[in-house]
Amino acid sequence: MKNQSFGSGSPVSFHPYTRGEFDLESGNSWKSLRKPKNPPFVDPIRMIKSVSNRIRYFYKLHPVAVFLSSLVFGVTVLVVLSLYERKFQIVGFRRSDDLALSSGSYPFPNLHNLVMVAGHSIYTSTRCGKFDNEDSWYLEPYQKNPGQAATFLAHIQVGVESAAKDEGALLLFSGGETRKDGGPRSEAQSYWFVAESEGWFGHTDSIRSRALTEEHARDSFENLLFSVCRFRELTGSYPRNITVISYDFKRERFAQLHRPAIGFPEGSFFYIGTPATPGAQEAAEKGEALAMAQFQEDPYGCFGTLHRKRLTRDPFHRFVPYPNGCPELKGLFSYCGPAPFPGWLPWTSVNLSFRFHIRNEDETRGVITGRSRFVSKGKGSLKQVISYDFKRERFAQLHRPAIGFPEGSFFYIGTPAAPGAQEAAEKGEALAMAQFQEDPYGCFGTLHRKRLTRDPFHRFVPYPNGCPELKGLFSYCGPAPFPESLPWTK
Numbered sequence: 001m002k003n004q005s006f007g008s009g010s011p012v013s014f015h016p017y018t019r020g021e022f023d024l025e026s027g028n029s030w031k032s033l034r035k036p037k038n039p040p041f042v043d044p045i046r047m048i049k050s051v052s053n054r055i056r057y058f059y060k061l062h063p064v065a066v067f068l069s070s071l072v073f074g075v076t077v078l079v080v081l082s083l084y085e086r087k088f089q090i091v092g093f094r095r096s097d098d099l100a101l102s103s104g105s106y107p108f109p110n111l112h113n114l115v116m117v118a119g120h121s122i123y124t125s126t127r128c129g130k131f132d133n134e135d136s137w138y139l140e141p142y143q144k145n146p147g148q149a150a151t152f153l154a155h156i157q158v159g160v161e162s163a164a165k166d167e168g169a170l171l172l173f174s175g176g177e178t179r180k181d182g183g184p185r186s187e188a189q190s191y192w193f194v195a196e197s198e199g200w201f202g203h204t205d206s207i208r209s210r211a212l213t214e215e216h217a218r219d220s221f222e223n224l225l226f227s228v229c230r231f232r233e234l235t236g237s238y239p240r241n242i243t244v245i246s247y248d249f250k251r252e253r254f255a256q257l258h259r260p261a262i263g264f265p266e267g268s269f270f271y272i273g274t275p276a277t278p279g280a281q282e283a284a285e286k287g288e289a290l291a292m293a294q295f296q297e298d299p300y301g302c303f304g305t306l307h308r309k310r311l312t313r314d315p316f317h318r319f320v321p322y323p324n325g326c327p328e329l330k331g332l333f334s335y336c337g338p339a340p341f342p343g344w345l346p347w348t349s350v351n352l353s354f355r356f357h358i359r360n361e362d363e364t365r366g367v368i369t370g371r372s373r374f375v376s377k378g379k380g381s382l383k384q385v386i387s388y389d390f391k392r393e394r395f396a397q398l399h400r401p402a403i404g405f406p407e408g409s410f411f412y413i414g415t416p417a418a419p420g421a422q423e424a425a426e427k428g429e430a431l432a433m434a435q436f437q438e439d440p441y442g443c444f445g446t447l448h449r450k451r452l453t454r455d456p457f458h459r460f461v462p463y464p465n466g467c468p469e470l471k472g473l474f475s476y477c478g479p480a481p482f483p484e485s486l487p488w489t490k
Helices: 044-061 063-102 148-164 187-197 204-210 220-235 248-261 278-297 304-312 327-334 363-377 389-402 419-438 445-453 468-475
Strands: 113-118 169-174 211-214 241-247 269-274 384-388 411-415
Touching: 044 063, 113 148, 113 220, 148 169, 148 187, 148 204, 148 241, 148 269, 169 187, 169 204, 169 220, 187 211, 204 211, 211 220, 220 241, 220 248, 220 327, 241 248, 248 269, 248 278, 278 304, 384 389, 389 411, 389 419, 419 445
Parallel strands: 113 169, 113 241, 169 211, 241 269, 384 411
Antiparallel strands: none
16 A cells, blocks of 8 residues: 655645634634724825825926916806805895794785885874874975875875785885974874874774884985885895885886886886875976986985985984895995996896796686796786786786786786777777676687687696696686685785
């Protein structure tokens, strides 16, 4: 028998125990004693030093490339920051306002329209019940005319009644402590007191809680600008619509000078004027012509006669708090140029327009649909309808009631038909009126067939998917107005 060698020269290795798996002294397996391997610890300080050393090394090799790269990076950062700052200027205040509104810091976050009554005098009587008596008011010499006090009362009443028609309106009486001999009483407080004493002309429950004052204005321009800022203080936003109540002869000043000076959209600005006293009409028109000339030369009242008038109308040196409550208007408050303010304004960045995304033949559904887009987005309001003059009654007296929209928040702007088409247009309108009177929602007969013929490509109407609150209104076909609750009726 041939002996096998297990020596060093043998081709076969012999291991009585598996290498590395058994401890001879303890008799235990290495596998049971071996600790699991942990990932190597990465020292962040050493890593930073390593990266820093690599950058320094690269800089020594390519200094020009590093300089150019740093320059490009710096310029990019500056551009991004400037764009972000611009974007924040436009929409940033809205985000902060949303937080403020959610915390309840604004007392009237749900009011969106401004009704402003411009003050003209201070009530000085210590007794109630003589509001239409000239002796109850402090009057300047040019105001001492029979019936003058009654005009103040008319302004107050018109303001109250206008706001009463719009549940989303904030009523502001505007006017400061303008008369030294009248004492430290403001025109705004005087008007509020008269309205209170008159029982808010029968609208106490709906108006009193949302009628407030702006008590720093010293002229008509400040009546408008300060009231807008005061609106921001109270609601956390800027008005969508502004209605000004003053004298008839001041209409052009407010609409053609003051409104453009603050850049407010013409389509969202409304003016209600009352007549001056008969004996003061001629003098009022002469004075107004002079004031118009002054504001045309100095739209913001910063210099000359207008500036001096403001100083004399501040006998008690009241500190004007604005624009602290409306920081977005800081530039406008400090602007004094002869041309309109060139900077950004909150109401110039908001798209107030809307369009009807349905068949064009049916104005009723057009009104509903236009409103629906804003309901689905949660912002905006149906302010105006623009169409032909001869359709005014159809929209205001048929379509608006059909969707239950408040009359005080509905406005119509009409343009004339072509001269040669006026007669035919009126005949066609009479027929359409009769059809909608019988079928207000256009569900049957001629109106329904007209919709079908005006949809030649069978477009799918997506509504009311985007406005589920109006699902019932879209499916309603009764002869009477829709009987259920609607978002704008709550």
